[in-house]
Amino acid sequence: xxxxxxxxxxxxxxxxxxxxxxxxxxxxxxxxxxxxxxxxxxxxxxxxxxxxxxxxxxxxxxxxxxxxxxxxxxxxxxxxxxxxxxxxxxxxxxxxxxxxxxxxxxxxxxxxxxxxxxxxxxxxxxxxxxxxxxxxxxxxxxxxxxxxxxxxxxxxxxxxxxxxxxxxxxxxxxxxxxxxxxxxxxxxxxxxxxxxxxxxxxxxxxxxxxxxxxxxxxxxxxxxxxxxxxxxxxxxxxxxxxxxxxxxxxxxxxxxxxxxxxxxxxxxxxxxxxxxxxxxxxxxxxxxxxxx
Amino acid sequence: xxxxxxxxxxxxxxxxxxxxxxxxxxxxxxxxxxxxxxxxxxxxxxxxxxxxxxxxxxxxxxxxxxxxxxxxxxxxxxxxxxxxxxxxxxxxxxxxxxxxxxxxxxxxxxxx
Numbered sequence: 440x441x442x443x444x445x446x447x448x449x450x451x452x453x454x455x456x457x458x459x460x461x462x463x464x465x466x467x468x469x470x471x472x473x474x475x476x477x478x479x480x481x482x483x484x485x486x487x488x489x490x491x492x493x494x495x496x497x498x499x500x501x502x503x504x505x506x507x508x509x510x511x512x513x514x515x516x517x518x519x520x521x522x523x524x525x526x527x528x529x530x531x532x533x534x535x536x537x538x539x540x541x542x543x544x545x546x547x548x549x550x551x552x553x554x555x556x557x558x559x560x561x562x563x564x565x566x567x568x569x570x571x572x573x574x575x576x577x578x579x580x581x582x583x584x585x586x587x588x589x590x591x592x593x594x595x596x597x598x599x600x601x602x603x604x605x606x607x608x609x610x611x612x613x614x615x616x617x618x619x620x621x622x623x624x625x626x627x628x629x630x631x632x633x634x635x636x637x638x639x640x641x642x643x644x645x646x647x648x649x650x651x652x653x654x655x656x657x658x659x660x661x662x663x664x665x666x667x668x669x670x671x672x673x674x675x676x677x678x679x680x681x682x683x684x685x686x687x688x689x690x691x692x693x694x695x696x697x698x699x700x701x702x703x704x705x706x707x708x709x710x711x712x713x714x715x716x717x718x719x720x721x722x723x724x725x726x727x728x729x730x731x
Numbered sequence: 732x733x734x735x736x737x738x739x740x741x742x743x744x745x746x747x748x749x750x751x752x753x754x755x756x757x758x759x760x761x762x763x764x765x766x767x768x769x770x771x772x773x774x775x776x777x778x779x780x781x782x783x784x785x786x787x788x789x790x791x792x793x794x795x796x797x798x799x800x801x802x803x804x805x806x807x808x809x810x811x812x813x814x815x816x817x818x819x820x821x822x823x824x825x826x827x828x829x830x831x832x833x834x835x836x837x838x839x840x841x842x843x
Binding site: 497498585586587588590618621622624625626627650653654655656 | 749750751752753776777778779780781782783801802803805806809821822824841843
């Protein structure tokens with residue numbers, strides 16, 4: 440079982456559209472893990488059935504037991520996040536503002552404030568239209584993605600893949616270079632970098648590749664919308680050569696990307712021309728690189 | 732020599748955990764006493780953030796001469812670990828602790 444992670448550094452490069460296409464191409468042999476939990480959207484293309492759901496807790500939030508509150512107001516004085524206010528003569532915590540630091544609980548003279556585990560969202564195991572399984576998650580309002588949640592989603596996908604003797608885990612990675620991305624990457628056998636020929640596309644590609652290099656994972660790159668800026672594209676190709684990154688393919692700008700998305704389809708289902716051909720070739724290439 | 736492994740289990744047959752920060756366990760082998768011990772890392776695994784540096788702290792306290800892991804520590808953890816005189820070997824995932832140890836002894840692991 441091999442783990443392939445798709446990341447982009449920059450948003451809007453087509454990472455999820457490309458990942459979803461690979462999921463369709465890989466069909467039943469691929470367990471999908473959507474670790475882009477801040478803006479999870481793989482489910483729009485994969486038609487999940489939310490077969491299994493479980494609450495996910497992360498971080499803490501202050502809780503005031505109204506029965507023992509003496510309305511002294513000390514909690515309001517010390518809260519640096521202005522998370523406690525008085526409503527109808529009762530002291531209440533705004534869970535979105537509360538950072539769970541525990542200062543209020545510490546100063547509360549009647550010990551009526553306690554920190555409780557924060558319900559951050561739900562995670563799911565779904566059957567998807569490819570005939571395979573996807574592990575994904577949905578965060579509540581104001582909750583942030585974390586290395587812990589990404590690790591959870593990935594480990595579940597790994598277990599499912601092992602049990603079902605699947606060939607691949609395909610991970611839609613988190614954006615940026617922070618904690619969730621490190622967690623998306625660790626354990627991977629191959630990373631696909633999706634970029635676009637723009638100043639920020641190249642800048643963020645360099646940034647995220649620093650991280651990939653640091654944790655010793657073989658990488659390949661797909662330049663999406665390659666024809667919209669040939670000069671920038673050449674610059675990216677040069678960067679790939681200098682860093683020994685496999686140049687997987689260039690995808691031309693194509694409005695079929697949007698048309699497919701509107702219909703809830705992946706590119707390889709909607710398009711029957713060059714895009715489908717290039718994506719199929721890339722997927723085959725990635726499989727070869729991962730196995731060797 | 733004291734060798735630390737990031738591992739999914741606690742024995743010679745356990746697989747190396749490719750993760751550094753969120754590794755399940757840290758397995759320690761003391762070549763002098765031939766003793767294999769382990770430290771449970773599940774508390775760190777359940778931290779929302781900062782797992783890498785927390786595990787680096789643990790390694791720091793255990794003071795091994797060698798660390799064998801999978802992908803290797805990330806930027807922050809690596810920076811912290813530079814302060815102890817320790818060699819780090821990576822790419823040992825998909826191996827058992829025993830296989831990783833053998834590969835280390837025969838010079839077949841990649842050092843960072």
